[in-house]
Amino acid sequence: MASSLTKDSASTPGSERTFLGHPRGLATLFMTEMWERFSYYGMRALLVLYLVSGGAEAATGSQGGGLAMTAATASAIYAVYVSMVYLMAMPGGWFGDRVWGARKTVTIAGFVIMAGHLSLAVPGQAMFFVGLILVAVGSGLLKANISTMVGHLYDGPDDPRRDGGFTIFYMGINLGAFAAPLVIGTVGEKHNWHLGFALAAVGMALGLAQFLIGTRSLSEKSSIVPNPLSAQERQSILLKVAVAVAVIAGFYGAVVMAGKFTLNWALVPLTLAGLIIPVAVLVRIKLDKSLSNAEQSKMSGYIWFFVAAALFWMIYDQGGSTLSLFADGKTADSLSGFAFPATWFQSLNPLFVMALAPVFAWMWLWLARKNQEPSTIVKFAMALVLVGGSFFVFIVPMGMAGDGTQVSPMWLVSIYMIQTIAELCLSPVGLSVTTKMAPRKYASQMMGVWFLAVTAGDCATGLLSLAGVDLNGTSIIAMQALLASTAGFAIYMYRKKVEALMGDVH
Known part of the structure; x- marks a missing residue:
């Protein structure tokens, strides 16, 4: 999953009490983010399955009560929704910087998210879309500011505890994401969709309560509006x-x-906006004549990373749509006699992240000591080849399920593991290279630009669905696999050119 937005900020911890050797406020932000991610990923695990429930494409034996949409429409709604969450991170950061300050923005975001999940808990298509809008807006407001507040706890970017603090914070994200499908997913899929959405609201309420109770442990800087509007x-x-x-x-x-x-009157404009806005933002920064030659060169190099990331997220984020539908309809729901809901597959990615992230961190350091660590652009190429390879693997169980056979769950376990390995080659590295290559004038905005790559990738998927392309078909899966893998090899072949554009960034 995409990491939370981070920003360099300086502040002195406001309390002598510590949490695992870190400022006490980290516990507050850790728990807030964990419960917010619990609510977000729990709802997301149910989203596509709820949309197709009651319709012709729902899994055999699944409960009714959903919106009876086609898989194509459900995939389009899912893609647009996820893209809007990341698109809203930019205005969310703007509100924190210029209107409310980070602390107030996160508080308001928590109430908005909770209201969104409660709206989803009310049956009816109108309330469903109101809920999606509220959750997307609230998530954008929160995502852009809570990580900034983590930075406020430390004495500047050189504080030796800082990286460890963000690592602990990131574990909170994955703990919430891991538990959500097991709890919310089970209740929603097997008992009542709207009760599942209500549990997501409870999760956000717990996070908001934790935030309000522990707010005194946060840095005073989090209450300041850095650049207030005149x-x-x-x-x-x-x-x-x-x-x-x-x-x-x-x-x-x-x-x-x-x-x-019709629904397309809303989905098509949002999808096009999700493609146009990222391009417009990049073009605006690239054409800024006040940038130095070195900054212009780095921006030219950064475009390569941005396009690669958009291609990556286009495939990766289908883990909650295309792969989820395959898990629900064509994958066996038991293994060695143990039965489980389809939503449990959504817990695999955060589980693998928690297990493999320390391994990758150690591996990169070990290779660096031997002067053999791959460059950033090579890691991106590896990520694209791997995520493309995951869809090549996906073709096999798709073919096996063509005659109605329920395939082994281990096929999806393997696919999610390959995609997680790819994510660990791209996501943390992408955050780092964004901060390094950002022009000084756009230092804060560039983190929002990084998340626009997610928006662009998901909107590309949404546009395919709206155009009538069957994302659950073998041919389109093979085409995406070939596209990502070819792009990975192409980036590797042009790595020297990109490295030259990067200048002093490595």
Whole structure:
């Protein structure tokens, strides 16, 4: 899974009490993030299965009560939803920096997320989409600010405890993501969808309560608005937002009154926006004439990383849609006599991350001491080849299930493991290289740009679904596998050119 946004900040811990040798506030943020991720990944594990439940493409024997959508529509909604979560991280960071400050923004985000899950717990298509919007907005607000608050706990980027603090924080993310499908997934899939969504709301409520109770242990810097809006800027922004809302409301009001509205009227514009906005942001930074020649060169090199990451997330994030549907309909629900729900497969990635991340950290250091550590661009190439390879593996059980055979769960276990290994080659490295290659003028914004790669990748998947492409078909799986693997080899072949553009960054 994509790591949380981080930002260099300096502050002195506000308490002498410690948590595993770290500022006490880390415990508060650890628990808040763990419960927020519990709510997010629990709901996400149910999302696609709930959308197809009750319809012709639902798994045999699954409960009804869902929205009876096709797999293509469900995959498109899932892709657009995930992309919007990461797209909202940029305005979320802006609110923290210019309007509310990180602490207030996280508090508001917690209430918004909780309201979203409660909306999902209410039966009905209208409340379902209201819930998705609220969770996406709230997650974006929280994602961009809570990691910044972790940075505030330490005495600047050179504090020796800092990296360890973020490692502990990252473990909270994966603990929540691991437990969520086992609890929320089981209740939602096997008993009642809306009860599962309600449990996600309970998870966020626990995280919010933890945050409010432990807020005194956080740095005072988290309450400061670093660059507050002037009165003139505030009025200008409010006017622009009001005009935009009026135009959008007027347009869609006319479509509804004409009786032409369908779900695609909402999904297609969001999908296109998720592709256009990342490109527009990159172009705006690249064309900034105030950047030095060295910064311009690094931005040219960074585009290679961005495109590679978008291709990677296009395949990787189908773990919650394409692979989830395959798990629900075509994979045996028991192993050695032990039965389990399809949502449990969603716990494999965080489990493998927790198990393998220390191994990879040790391996990179060991190779570095031998002067054999792969360069950043080579790690990206490895990630693309691996994630493409996971879909080549996927073709085998797809073929086996063509006659209605229920394939062994170990096929999906293998695919998720390959994808996790690929993620560990790309995600932490991508965060690091983004901070290193960011122009000084855009140091904070570039972390948001990194997450826009997730938006672009997921929106590419969503656009394929909206265009009628069957993402559960063998041919499209093979095409994506070939695309990612070929891109990985191409990046490897051009690695010297990219390294030259990177300048002093290694």
